[in-house]
Amino acid sequence: MTVCYTLTIEESEVIQSPTEDSFVGGQPKLPFEHEIPCCRDCGAEQSFFFQVAFPEKHVWCGRSMAVFMCTACVEEETLIPRMLNAPLLGADIPAGFLDDYQTNFRILIFESSRGVLKTTYQERVKFKRISLVETDDPKRNDHKLGGEPNWLLGDETPNTYNSTQRMAFLMQLLEGYMFEIGSDAPQQLKLGLGTVPVPMNKPFYRLFLKNQLYFFGTVDQDHPLVYILTQV
Structure with a gap:
């Protein structure tokens, strides 16, 4: 049976501790040599949304995944991650795409x-602790690591990357989650009338339009890569 962990985002406000490995917002916890990524479209420093440390029985045990997205620009073509120009179920993801x-x-x-x-990163999304609890139900419809994806529109599980590396389901975030931001955080931009970028003027950020998110990763541990699908 596929190992599954429910992912609970704790809503109580706590001070971020350096010992936390899975959390929403606050300051990212990265290797020393990693810089905060910048947007390839506008050059702005991207906003940190969340990171998870994959637990002992997960296929990516011992690794962490940190997710960043630009909130300073918006383009219709990049509201969600670019999709493959091919049938998605059983797809072979081309080399370089990820x-x-x-x-x-x-x-x-x-x-x-x-x-x-x-510590030099200025917090935008409020810090919230993530707790992971193993469950015996791989089909549980929840934020989760491992288990089986709960597809909204039909199975789009990829098969391989570059015809050689098998893809594994890493985690999912349910649709509708809003990443609460601090009062001094810059507003995320959205497309207004005529596709003109305007401030969203909300107390939260949206990650890929709040769609349901499915994360798949290469099983190859030497060069781990992530493929994100969204459904709504």
């Missing part, structure tokens, strides 16, 4: 033990 599609967002993968708080 690097090239990260224009206004960035996924950083690293050994969890090497992460240190980036």
Whole structure:
């Protein structure tokens, strides 16, 4: 049976601790040599949304994944991650695609033990602790790591990357989650009338339009890559 962990985002306000490895917002915990990524479209520093440390029985055990996205620009073509120009179920993802599609967002993968708080990063999304609890129901419809994806529109599980590397389901975030921001955080831009960028003027950021998010990763641990699908 596929190992599954429910992912609970704790809503109580707590002060971020350097010992936390899975959390929403606050300051990212990255290897020393990793810089905060910048947007390829506008050059602005991207906003940190969340990171998770994959637990012992997960296929990516010992690794962490940190998710960033630009909130300073918006383009209709990049509201969600670029999709493959091919049937998605059982797809072979072309070589280079998983690097090239990260224009206004960035996924950083690293050994969890090497992460240190980036104290120079100015918090935008409020810090919230993530707790992971193993469950015996791989089909549970929840925020989760591992298990089986709960598709809204039909199965779009990819098969391989570059015809050689098998893809595994990493995690999902349910649709509708809003990333609460601090009062001094810059507003995320959205497309207004005539597709003109305007401030969203909300107390939260949206990650890929709040769509349901499915994260798949290469099983190859030497060069881990992430493929994101969205459904709504």
